[in-house]
Amino acid sequence: MKVLVIGSGGREHALVWALAQDPEVEEIVAAPGNPGIAVMRPAHDGQTIVCRSVDIADHDAVVALAVEFGADLVVVGPEAPLVAGLADPLREAGIAVFGPSKDAAQIEGSKAFAKDVMATASVPTGRAYVCTTPEQAAEAIDAFGPPYVVKDDALAAGKGVVVTSDRDEALEHAAGCEQVLIEEYLDGPEVSLFAITDGTTVLPMQPAQDFKRLADNDEGPNTGGMGAYTPLPWAPEKLVEEITEKVLQPTIDELRHRGTPFSGLLYAGLALTSRGVRVIEFNCRFGDPETQALLPLLKTPLGGLLYAAATGKLADHEPLSWKSAASVAVVVAAKKYPASPRKGDVIAGIEQAEVNDVRVFHAGTALDGDDLVTAGGRVLAVSATGKDLDEARQRAYAAVGQIRIKGSQHRTDIALKAARGEITL
């Protein structure tokens, strides 16, 4: 199988790595890929992995590349091209695509659309008001009371949400958005559950947890995600079944009934509140950095799985199978992330870090001559597996300790509470 992977982040690096483990995958092109993908070695004889530069906003160029390469499958990684509709012209060209259409990607592209789908399908979520003026926003903010949850309706790379007890900060964030959602505050631990779907059949992955705040103890600003782990030893036994039945399947069914079937990865971000499971958000693609933690534990060959989803054949697919181990991914971010990440700092120590089942996935890196340098906010995701979370944590943090980037930041408490058994429902 020949697979074209669109995107250049840590999630795409992890996807390429996992696709390469599938014996059926012979050729992978990553476009534009990143310096980490560019130096990947094949996982089996005769396999090739190369990067090709392409402007992913230029849909004609991406279709031309897919045709020229003879791709059997195109995997679109990031949300921006999906929301912009890249999957549509690829499908029109007769190519199997893993990733939703432009219309279905609205589940992530517009929070108001997602709320409407959930209301129709009776999917449990926080109550919310959609506001278009500062006056409406102020009214909604005062109706709920603190802590205030203010969400930009549009895509904002994980930085569109402000959760604060400071009324002025809430009002200020609302004023900066064209359309804003003011939402009820949801307490309780968060879970990310990903499902592979062809628009009808839903195959849930195992749950993961992401750490959105910049600093230890969930302090500091929201980010795209500073680390993740899986599985969740504290999760109730039937959690995946419950979320599939109450959230994933009804959402997929509703999108199909609307004439906009969702094929690809549906990401449910959930809060396990005292009153039950609530959806915080949907995303239309693999989550970052949960993917970097999840994929090293997936035993099911990824190429075959994504191809089955892309061609509407998931009903015949086996349930997913997982290694019985634990996995932890720790993000190493650039100095001054998320406000104004510094670019051009030299990155050293990756080779020393990649021992003991550790993989370093590149996200914001670039080559400057022979030097690998920082080129984005979240620079690397250091992912390790182990027999349990303690061992996976030890390995991940030993590896993070090998990596040297001036002024870099990382959290030291990824998966710590879970490993210590301190998360309760």
Ligand code: AMP
């Ligand atoms: P989102 O981009 O919607 O996932 O929001 C980013 C983060 O903000 C989430 O992972 C939560 O930690 C937090 N958040 C979002 N909505 C709520 C809510 N209604 N109640 C509490 N926290 C929230």
Ligand code: GLY
């Ligand atoms: N892990 C958060 C995201 O991918 O949006």
